Amino acid sequence: MDSPLIPEGVKRCSPKLFFLWTLPWLGLLAWGGISAFLCLYKGLNQTNMSNIFAFALWIVFDLAVIALGAGAFFTGFLTYIIGKGELKNIINAAVIIGFICYSGAVAMLGIDIGQPIRGWFIFWHANVHSMLVEVSFCITCYLMVLGIEFIPIILENRQLDKVPELHFFGHNLHEIMAVFAATGTFLSFFHQGSLGGMYGVMYARPFAARGGFYVWPWTFFLFILSAIAAGPCFTILCTKLAEKITRKKLVPDRAVQTLAKISAWLLASYMVLKIADTLGWLYGIVPKAGLQFMDFYREGPYGVWLVVAELLICGIVPAIILMIPKAREHGGWLITACLLTCTGIVLNRFVFIVVNLAIPVMPFDRFWSYLPTWQEWGIGMAVVGYGFLLFSLAYRYLPVFPMEKNLNPVSE
Amino acid sequence: MSIEITRRNFIQFLVGCVAGIHATPLPWKLTDDIAIWTQNWPWVPVPPVGEFTHVNSVCRLCPGGCGIKVRKVDERAVKIEGRTDYPLNPGGICPVGMGGLQLLYDETLRFPGPMKRVGPRGAGEFANISWEEALKLLNDRIARLRKEGRPQALAAVDGNPRRSTMSVMVERLLRAVGSRNYLNIPGAEDLSSMVGELMQGTEAPVAFDLENADYILSFGCGLLEGWGAPGRVLNAWGLWRSEPFKGKVRVVQIESRASNTASKADQWVPIKPGTETALALGLAHVIIKERLHDTRFVNDYAFGFNNWRSGYGKERMGFKEMVLKQYSPMRVAYVTGLNPDQIVSLAKEFARAKAPVAIFGKGKGNLSGSLYEAMAVHSLNALVGNINRPGGALVPEPLPLSSLPEVIPDDAARRGLEQGRLDQAGSWRYPFTRSLVNNLTEAILSASESPVDTLLIFSSNPAYTLPDGGAFRKALGKIPFLVSFSPFRDETALMCDLILPDHTYLEKMDDVAWPPGLQYPLYGVSRPVVDPLYNTKHAGDVIIHLAKGLGQAVGSAFPWKNYEEVLKARAKGLYEAGGGLTRFEEGQTPAWKMVNKASGSRPGYKSFDDMWKQIKGGGLWYKPSPAERNWEGLFKTPTGKFEFFSSRIELAFSRAAEKRPLQAVLKSMGVQQTGDEACMPHYEEPRLNVDRSAFPLQMVPYEMINLASDWIPNPPYLYKSLFDTQLLKDDSFAEINPKTAAKYGLKQGDLVMVKSPKGEVRVRLNLFEGAMPGMVYLPMGFGHTAYDEFLRGKGANPNDIVHGPKDPLSGYPIWWITPVKLVKV
Amino acid sequence: MEKPAYSSAPSSKNGFISSLINRILKYDKSSTFLPPFSLGGWIFFLAGLIPNLILGWLIFPMVLYSSQPQPMNFNHALHLNPDKVDGIEGDTETDKCLFCHEFREDGTFAGIPKLAKCTECHDDPDSPLGESAPEKAFLTNYVAEEKEVPWLCYSRQPDCVYFSHIAHVKMGEIQCRVCHGDHAKTEKLPVYKENRLTGYSIDIWGRNIAGYKRHTWDRMKMDDCAECHTKMGHEENNACFVCHK
């Protein structure tokens, strides 16, 4: 029934089945919709955020998806600027994932701020010293870029492609994609960085504060590095997931392996720097503030296990796995490693946001802990649902994986 | 020409639209305006601007009577501030006074006008009625009682301070009607005046020259919790901690819990609650033993210090012998839980200080205390001869207010007045007590039919504030007709049948006759800061109106047109006394300094009317007088001396013993000690007659300055200053020592039931090192069942489970040692 | 039309820039760029453009603002004309304004005078000082009733704004007209228009919908304050808290 929309020469499940598949994601979206309405209509008292946890689940989600979405710009960068041809087969997927992550993040931010209608003040009355301004500018611009990068993929839909203007338009976009890839890379580097900077510049919070280079604290660079290390892993995970679900091979191994290899090295170097940074912090900033390492993990659920989990289990381990060719060529190990890496990044963002705020700075103050409300989960989950939905639609109606046809010849 | 619309055309049209609209101000201005809309949401109040003015008045939320300056915008009061031109509290006031506007403007706290009950008692369902109707209802009721020849069935419970004009008015009304059952809510002031009467011979509360003292020995007085006149005491505290006094003034707090006062004091002496008497006498023991006492005073100006011979030549025991015999540091240490050396050094420090003063009155002083304890403490002041000396305890001359003309009761009234008081105050059982609400409660509960037919309730919320395990609430249920004059929807008012709402203190004129404990006479007059917001009437005017309505006989007792005339009539005495001042300039010599040297300042008024105008304007009359006064002829006791051994008590005993055996007399007075000690301050362990194994712990209620625990509702602002270890959601906290908690396997934050023989309350636990092991400390001021969402259902009211015997001699309830147990929920 | 194969497009191998330049140089109508509008196209374009211009420039302002007349007219010119009205003293124009729009003792500005001010002259409701109908109405409706006139304020700033008249008028010696215009010379009070969305008087944004201002008093937005501060060399007064509360 929707067959004319489906790309030529590929097989897709029946509309009925597809519809059933979308139901859970629509459900999540509905949940999110209700939550969003409540938060906008009644205010943020619907959440468990507080004056202590000024940033919470949503910001964790934001930073996480943005970091994971980094696959888009980085793959784009590798494809168009470095000219790694083989990645052409995965770039579309990367772009779509990126678009999903960023649009989701921006939507979430829109609800997270207390006065969404005044959101544009950030741009109009920008305070150039605020890392958040840098973030906002870059993310907004980059989202446009992603949009532009997404358009040609949409226009490649069988029906749309029939319209000459659209075809030509899309085709030309394709031609100059490199320009956007370059812009995207530039923007992304900055906002990934400034996202890290946001925490590094909390000079009055010894837990987050960092030294740095010029206006950029070390977290600035660490976040970039961690993002471009984890982004590809996430892209890999998504394609692998898609392959699992569709029971098809969609991306040639070469593309995947290239990504895996690159992120292996990035991850490794990230870990080195991250550990260096941690030590620098531990022997510089912490004692200067009259604190000791354990002061930060004395009470509450957020203990030392976080450090172990983030640095060792979700950092060093996957780095090693990915660096060993044998290991990363083995599907299971590859996925495990990618999973660990992504978890590590999410953990890292979580620590910088929630744990950072949970720890009191004034000696006589006390430790707080935080559990999100269903409204907060709702918004977060909505982004997941939206991601699945958009990706499924894209996969169904757009030539997301150029090689799919060749890898899975339809026998007639 | 015909154009067929292609897809392309449509796109072109859209481009046109987009280009067009963006070339107009619409999108841009709209974006701006919508943002501006969020900056001016219609539901966010915009306070109207206007002309700023100030109105000086006096705070009447507690007897302390601070000077307040209310900032107004046109007709609205927007802020209460302390007056810098008021001698009592130069600049500062307490948090409750600071939040006063919320009590004025919070509509759901208040009665909009006279009402009568329609729902069941306590449900708070009322119907508006006119003042005429309301007054007629009450009028008929009283008239009927008088016709039936039982005017004494009309009773009044009054929370106005003893010396205030309102209390005089209420008592007067009852007298004119023919009832002696006027009950004033007992507080530390009444105790203090009993001490004054028994030991110094003047029935006026003992005053303390705190500002000039250099050693303050406080027996559980919540100096920082609202004791005395809070504005004055907190100011004094500031003085003690700043030059030139810094480091030279020593404050010692005797209290079982690390309260603010205890913590901020220079020394905290934690003793078992209720053993203050023993400690005081223990200190006396040491002082006498070490010969540190003022021999001149005790020998020449005191009676009953040394042993003496009675008329029949019988050797009688004196204070000295009693103390030396029975209050050795060892024994006292055992009773109080201190160690002997502490007691010795404390006594020495006290006696050696230049101007030491020992003060009494538990907590804020809202609640009654123990008579023998107060006497014991005051005897320390006498021992060191620091009476009517700078920085000592003073024998105040009563405020020279002129007394109102004598009431001439008619026959109906006379018949009623012949009946005794229902609370037996002043009878042979309680010879020195003025009123005993707890006894009234008993009388009502024990009788098959309530002896009180109509109860008038003024400026008080006894159903909530009385430490009687909820007995008074039960008693109210038995009284046929209850009338409340409260402006607030308090617990008691909600049980009433008729509401005749008074103005709030910011809407009316009224007086503060001598704030408690102040060393110089001060008469403050509050005035309407704003016009009454609702259809309320000044209770004083209502009384006058009511009396006039009760016929010539009663009406003639109230010859005045309105309440102000009454105030003026009384104030006349101030003028006749002469020498008083009606102005206090900011930055002038503080009044407490003038007390040292007789002030040469002459009054700034010519005639009485001139003075009255000034008092109304400035709200103030005060008369700094020298503390230094000769002991000769100072004491108006039967012996003309300061009495360690109260001859009045002895007289009361013997009078009562004329009809019945002395043993029986003492027993029914609750005095365990027989013999001479009974006439002197002495320690008796109260008989709780409760199985202590069932109730192993003791519940001690405590007060906080930032939580109103008296009849005034707590201004919501103050909840900001409470910690979430004091109130969390709807649970208040009991403070217990971690050791006690461990003993019963309890943890921080646990929900527990505090069970006493009288009942139980639910609280959370706060483990506090400053709590004495074995004690359970419950804050007062929580657990309201009335008022609005700010106060209702928040925490527990310790009064509901208070259980204890009566204080010997005075008959007041003992509320500071309730046997309890903790049961985890 | 047959659709060109992607292969025809130079792949990014030999550099995207060059390929881009090629395309631009080799531009021709049949190329793959969007062809320009035909005449028909322009018509459709305008069909979209013009109604929107009308909507934005003409209809929008009418919808955005509500109009309310003042409770009664007040003739500033008349009151300030010494031949007609005496008693309004003051050497300078500012002083004359301040005669009614006065400063209070604490330095705050009273703004539109209260009835009490008016009745200093118009004291007797039965004996008007002039013949004008508004005055009679004023005397009967307000003076006699002792009711305040519910004037609508053209220059009321939002609640978040703190403006000290005394700082500007007394210390800064700025003429009233600089911000309020020549009210003194007007005989009729203009219609009061209020922004339905923001609740502001139209005079804050200015009567010109595009926000174009010819005189200093045409607009009273934050930027106008800042502009003047800067011009007068009082940059420091652009600190937020100087004008916000």
Next chain:
Amino acid sequence: MEKEHGHGKHQYGMVIDLDKCTGCGTCMTACAAENNVSVRPDESDKQRSIAWMQLFKITNGKEFPHTEVSYFPRPCMHCNENGRGHHVSPCVSVCPPTATQLDLDTGIVSQIYTRCIGCRYCQAACPYKARYFNWWDGYFPKGKGLERYLSPEVSPRMRGVVEKCTFCHHRLMRAKTKAYAEGRREIEEGEYITACAEACPAQAITFGDLNNPKHKVSQLIKSPYAFRLLERLNTKPKVYYLSTKDWVRKMADNYLPGEFKPVTKIGG
């Protein structure tokens, strides 16, 4: 110290004597009443309740009967630096839409509610928790009449913005206006003091210009017992505390074992 507050013309600051502070909470009430701070039915939710001036309770942690309690009244510290030597408060440098600024002329950190977008970055950056977010609209229910005591000098906040202590800036404006009316350009010491300083019944709070050597505050901060909260973070607060008790001073900052130096010099 002089260098400390070198910047700008005036540097308004506060000195709180903890030996005098009785923990009565009048400052909190006065502040709330002065600044139209919203009061909600449940103020026990300390994570969300608003108190520009906040009391913190501290104990010396000793066992009964050696326990001692003291209090830290904490207004906004109006920091002069962000901890990295930049002349800007930690919160100011992070605010995206420039809704909060460090006023050079007064040293007061301003907060403009109508500019704030409620991103709460400033809250995260402030180590003193001096900034409060409006999780709800102000609590002024219809028919309760509470809005009647609101002061027109401070504009009530809408939901979704951050607010904080302003050192009662409107009182500075009030004082200036008065001075202008009397033809003065400058104001005298004491003409401008905060509501909390004015209200404190024990006169524990002193307020004035730290740049003016004649003002009491600039003398008080010379005392060896003077200290600031979290001084080691170099945020250069303009709120000072006085306490002769070592354990109290030790509570004001984090110290590694043996780092804390009790005051040996007596006096001051």
